[in-house]
Each structure stands twice: as C-alpha cells, then as structure tokens.
Amino acid sequence: MEMLLDFWAAYSSTVVFAMVNSFIALSMYAVLSAGILSFTTIVFAAIGGFMAAQMIAGAGLPISVAIMGAGLAGLAASVLLAPLFLRLETHWMALASLALVLITRVVVLNAPALTGGVNGMLVPVRVGVMEMAIWLALVALVFYRLHHSWYGLATRAVREDPSVAATMGISTWRIQFIAFAISGAVGGIGGAGMAVTLQFISADTYFLGAAFTMIASTVLGGSFHWFGPIVGAFIFTALPTLMQSIVPSIQDVAKGVVLLVIMIYLPRGLVDPRARKLRKAARERQTLRDHHAPLEPSHDTILPGKTSKEAKA
Amino acid sequence: MTVSAHQDQGAPLHELRNVMMRFGGVVAVDNLTMAIPKGSVHGLIGPNGAGKTTVINLITGMFFPTEGTIHFAGKRTDGKQPHEIAALGISRTYQNVRLFSGMSALEQVMTGCYLNRDSSLFQSFLGMPIARANWRRVREKAMHLLERVSMADRADELAETLSYGEQRRIEIARALGSDPQLLLLDEPAAGMNQSEAREIGKLVHELCDAGLTVLMVEHNMSMVTEFCQSCTVINFGRLLITGDAATCLADPEVQAAYFGRKKHA
Numbered sequence: 001m002e003m004l005l006d007f008w009a010a011y012s013s014t015v016v017f018a019m020v021n022s023f024i025a026l027s028m029y030a031v032l033s034a035g036i037l038s039f040t041t042i043v044f045a046a047i048g049g050f051m052a053a054q055m056i057a058g059a060g061l062p063i064s065v066a067i068m069g070a071g072l073a074g075l076a077a078s079v080l081l082a083p084l085f086l087r088l089e090t091h092w093m094a095l096a097s098l099a100l101v102l103i104t105r106v107v108v109l110n111a112p113a114l115t116g117g118v119n120g121m122l123v124p125v126r127v128g129v130m131e132m133a134i135w136l137a138l139v140a141l142v143f144y145r146l147h148h149s150w151y152g153l154a155t156r157a158v159r160e161d162p163s164v165a166a167t168m169g170i171s172t173w174r175i176q177f178i179a180f181a182i183s184g185a186v187g188g189i190g191g192a193g194m195a196v197t198l199q200f201i202s203a204d205t206y207f208l209g210a211a212f213t214m215i216a217s218t219v220l221g222g223s224f225h226w227f228g229p230i231v232g233a234f235i236f237t238a239l240p241t242l243m244q245s246i247v248p249s250i251q252d253v254a255k256g257v258v259l260l261v262i263m264i265y266l267p268r269g270l271v272d273p274r275a276r277k278l279r280k281a282a283r284e285r286q287t288l289r290d291h292h293a294p295l296e297p298s299h300d301t302i303l304p305g306k307t308s309k310e311a312k313a
Numbered sequence: 314m315t316v317s318a319h320q321d322q323g324a325p326l327h328e329l330r331n332v333m334m335r336f337g338g339v340v341a342v343d344n345l346t347m348a349i350p351k352g353s354v355h356g357l358i359g360p361n362g363a364g365k366t367t368v369i370n371l372i373t374g375m376f377f378p379t380e381g382t383i384h385f386a387g388k389r390t391d392g393k394q395p396h397e398i399a400a401l402g403i404s405r406t407y408q409n410v411r412l413f414s415g416m417s418a419l420e421q422v423m424t425g426c427y428l429n430r431d432s433s434l435f436q437s438f439l440g441m442p443i444a445r446a447n448w449r450r451v452r453e454k455a456m457h458l459l460e461r462v463s464m465a466d467r468a469d470e471l472a473e474t475l476s477y478g479e480q481r482r483i484e485i486a487r488a489l490g491s492d493p494q495l496l497l498l499d500e501p502a503a504g505m506n507q508s509e510a511r512e513i514g515k516l517v518h519e520l521c522d523a524g525l526t527v528l529m530v531e532h533n534m535s536m537v538t539e540f541c542q543s544c545t546v547i548n549f550g551r552l553l554i555t556g557d558a559a560t561c562l563a564d565p566e567v568q569a570a571y572f573g574r575k576k577h578a
C-alpha cells in the first residue's frame with residue numbers, strides 16, 4: 001500500500017501531463033481522421049492556453065470555467081480558420097498550418113497585454129488529477145459518440161477516398177469543416193490544460209516541443225481510432241520518466257527511437273481496428289480450413305489500388 | 314422485356330449535349346451528344362481509351378466539361394459538385410473497384426446509404442431515439458442490399474479480404490444505397506466468369522424492372538445484346554452510332570472500330 005502511495009506521489013504529475021497531451025493528440029486526430037494533416041492544433045492550444053491564463057490570473061475565474069472558455073475560444077478560432085484552409089490542397093494545407101504555428105509564436109511575443117510577451121504568464125493555480133480526468137472522460141465520450149455516428153462513417157469514407165465519398169452524397173467540405181471545429185475546441189481545452197499544469201506559459205510552450213509531442217503521440221497510438229491518440233499520449237509522456245528510472249543514459253534518444261521503430265514496424269500505430277479485423281478474418285479462415293480441409297479457395301485478394309505493403313500492414 | 318417496349322418511353326432521363334472534354338492536348342470526349350432513355354438499360358461501348366469512363370466522370374461531376382451541357386431529369390448538372398449530383402439521384406460504380414479500406418462490407422453499403430439516413434449528423438451524434446431508429450432501418454436496408462447481391466453472409470468481413478468479383482458486387486450494393494434514379498456501371502462484369510457476369514446482368518434487369526435507369530459500360534458483347542435495350546457506341550471520344558443494341562452492333566463502322574481491333578465473346 002505504502003509503495004503504491006509512493007508511486008502515485010512520484011508519478012501523478014506524469015499522469016496529468018499524459019492527460020493534457022491526450023487532448024492535444026486528440027485534436028490532431030480530429031482532423032487527421034477526416035483526411036487532413038494540419039498542425040493548427042498548436043495554434044488552437046495557444047489561444048486556449050492564454051485565454052485560460054487570462055481568465056484565471058486576470059479575472060479570478062475557477063479552472064473549470066477557464067477550460068470551458070478555452071474550448072470555446074479554440075472553437076471560434078477554428079471556425080474562422082477552416083473556410084480559408086479548406087480551399088487549399090492537402091499538402092499546401094499542412095504547410096500553411098505550419099506557417100500559422102510560426103506566426104502564432106510571433107504574435108504571442110508581440111502582444112504582451114494578452115500573453116505577457118517575452119516574459120510569459122504565471123498561472124497561480126494547478127489543476128487536480130480528478131478534474132483533468134473528468135474533462136478527458138467527457139472529451140473521450142464525445143469521440144466515442146462521433147465514431148459510432150453518421151459523422152464517423154462519413155469521416156472514414158472521406159479519409160479513405162474523398163472523391164468516392166462525394167459520389168455517395170457526402171460533402172467533403174462539410175465533414176472537414178466539422179472536423180476542424182472539433183479540433184479547435186479540443187485543442188483549446190488541451191492548451192488550457194497545459195496552462196493549469198505547467199503553471200507558466202509563454203510563446204515557447206506552444207511551439208515545436210508541443211508539436212513534436214502531438215505528432216509522436218498520434219503516430220504511436222494510431223490515428224484510425226480515437227483511443228489511439230490517448231494510448232499514444234500516455235506512452236509517450238511516461239516514456240522519459242520510465243527511461244530515467246531504468247537506464248538514465250538513453251533517456252534523451254528514447255523518444256526518437258521509439259517513434260522511428262513504430263513508424264517502420266507499425267505504420268498505422270498501436271491501436272488499429274483494421275489490423276484487428278484482418279487478424280480475426282485470418283483466424284476464422286484458419287479454423288475453417290482446419291475443420292473441413294480444402295473446401296474453398298482462399299480469398300486473400302488485395303484491394304486494387306493499394307500497395308501490397310499497405311495491405312500487409 | 315422487348316426492345317421496342319422501351320424505345321417509346323418518351324423523354325430521356327439523362328442527356329449530354331455537345332460535350333467536349335479536353336485534358337491538355339488530349340480530347341477524351343469530342344462533341345458528344347447522348348441520351349439515356351428513362352427506365353432502360355443503356356449500353357455505352359467503345360474500344361479501350363474511347364472515353365467511356367470519362368463520360369461517367371463527367372456525368373457524376375468528377376470532371377467539369379470543357380464545353381457543352383449535361384442535363385438530368387430536366388436540370389442542368391454541369392458545374393455542380395459531385396455530392397450535389399449524387400443527391401439528385403445519380404450513383405455509380407468504378408471500373409477498378411474503389412471500396413473503402415478498413416470498412417466491413419456492411420459499413421461500405423451503409424456509407425452508400427448516407428443520403429438516406431433521415432436524421433442529421435447532430436441527432437446521430439447525440440444518439441437520439443429517432444436517429445437510433447433510423448440507423449437500425451438503414452442497417453436493415455444495407456443487409457437487404459447485400460442479400461440482393463448474394464453477399465449477406467459476408468457482411469462483417471473487411472472488403473480487402475474478399476475476392477475481386479465479390480468486391481464488385483459489394484460496390485453495386487453500395488451504389489444502390491442512395492436509392493438512385495440513374496445507376497452508372499463501369500464494366501460491372503470485368504474479371505468475372507460467364508455465370509457471375511450473367512448474375513450481374515439479371516440483377517441489373519430486375520433493378521430496371523423496378524424503375525431504375527442504368528447506363529452500363531461493357532466490353533462483353535453477349536452481355537450487351539442480352540441485357541441492354543439501347544446503346545451508344547463511341548470511338549476516340551466521338552459518337553459512332555446510337556440506337557437499339559442489335560442495330561448498333563451490326564453497323565459496319567462499329568464492327569470495324571471495335572472488332573477490327575479487339576476480339577470479344
């Protein structure tokens with residue numbers, strides 16, 4: 001029991017950071033699941049973060065209200081931004097979003113009245129584990145419902161083949177607009193989460209480090225199911241701490257190495273519904289074969305248009 | 314079903330008028346005028362590279378014509394977005410099957426029912442009773458469509474684990490999900506054996522009897538004579554002849570353009 005308490009004392013902050021990173025990863029997943037690669041999550045997080053910091057440090061509002069405000073601010077920003085971004089071809093959209101991350105940093109540095117400028121902002125309160133957990137559970141519930149709704153089905157179609165989805169009457173623009181809106185709200189909440197766990201935020205909080213964590217978590221956990229980014233964020237956040245207690249010397253390279261290994265051997269991430277279904281199908285075929293020997297020829301046809309490498313994955 | 318019974322069914326459901334489609338220097342469709350009679354199975358035939366798939370892409374709004382106009386049920390559709398054209402009641406399959414990777418057969422067909430879902434995305438997200446009821450209804454409809462193409466027992470299987478012929482049948486079921494008025498089939502029997510092909514032909518005929526209009530691109534001449542009431546023959550994107558199937562296929566120019574190059578059953 002005592003050991004458990006010790007463990008919790010040592011690692012509860014890691015758990016909170018993991019939850020905060022989950023929001024950031026989920027925000028990226030929200031657009032990725034509709035076929036958009038965008039780094040705008042970092043921008044929404046910055047807006048949410050400084051919004052929350054102002055609401056808490058400036059207006060003295062409680063954390064939960066600040067997180068809500070941050071979500072709304074992120075949502076508003078994404079709704080304004082989406083129509084501009086959706087005019088661009090996918091790869092240009094990714095580049096434009098990267099440019100926007102750079103611009104955001106400059107804006108944050110040059111708006112000291114809102115963001116503290118180069119000095120950053122102190123946030124006088126720290127969020128409890130329970131409160132963060134409740135927020136994450138709420139957001140996860142939203143993603144769960146989305147996954148099992150018409151929106152979920154439509155995003156999967158748009159991601160796999162937007163022009164085919166369109167001939168089914170699915171408006172790619174509309175689906176991707178909604179995806180941006182969700183990404184904005186969740187990104188804003190994640191940014192606020194960073195503010196109330198780090199307790200100090202500046203232009204650098206919402207920059208390359210956060211972007212790297214976001215991409216790594218999503219790639220690691222997988223972007224084909226909402227549970228993937230959460231799993232990825234937890235592993236990716238816990239990794240440095242674990243490494244430190246096991247082999248401190250390789251702590252610095254561990255993140256990069258794990259990411260490379262995952263990308264090479266598990267390109268679709270740890271949580272992959274398709275791989276699970278394929279394994280199940282293979283098992284069923286095997287039992288069928290075992291029971292009544294060569295009854296039917298195997299149907300291992302590869303979907304045309306997919307490379308054999310992808311079909312194997 | 315006789316040829317003449319369908320000839321005098323009045324106004325065409327779909328029309329291309331003087332349509333031109335250029336890709337840089339390539340003229341894929343050249344001043345083509347084509348009418349698909351309502352309630353019939355209309356064949357679109359021509360040698361490889363004649364522009365058949367391009368015609369289907371023009372009809373579904375995947376390409377905008379360089380010149381000319383396209384009309385469906387009295388409305389202009391050229392310049393409309395693909396999802397708007399789909400909503401008017403046009404649905405299609407693809408020459409090189411394009412199913413969604415990672416989805417089960419049932420999910421593919423349910424996606425095809427998107428226009429038929431009868432509840433908003435938001436209601437569906439909230440899981441409101443009406444949305445749940447609609448979801449169940451669409452599920453049943455999708456199962457029923459899978460039965461029609463004899464794939465109901467494979468409903469839960471991933472598309473990529475099915476054979477090519479099975480994937481084609483799933484694609485037809487998916488295209489029927491939106492209850493279209495006009496169905497465009499791009500070589501539906503390609504890669505199938507004779508009996509599978511005839512199954513497809515019979516299914517198309519049943520659908521047609523139920524009121525659907527079908528445009529079928531087909532290389533197999535016995536399929537065309539057996540299942541199409543009328544047809545349009547194109548070569549190099551230009552119209553060779555249009556009319557009832559037997560007359561078209563007997564035309565010497567068609568024989569030269571088509572059979573001169575390619576031998577078919």
Ligand SMILES: Nc1ncnc2c1ncn2[C@@H]1O[C@H](COP(=O)(O)OP(=O)(O)OP(=O)(O)O)[C@@H](O)[C@H]1O
Pocket residue numbers: 336339340341359360361362363364365366367368408
């Ligand atoms: N997107 C495109 N860009 C450039 N050229 C194209 C495009 N699509 C089709 N073409 C050209 O248009 C011509 C007609 O092609 P299309 O695919 O419509 O022929 P098809 O009749 O369907 O042939 P097949 O029997 O081989 O399917 C070809 O010369 C092709 O190269």
Ligand SMILES: [Mg+2]
Pocket residue numbers: 365366367408499
């Ligand atoms: Mg073709």
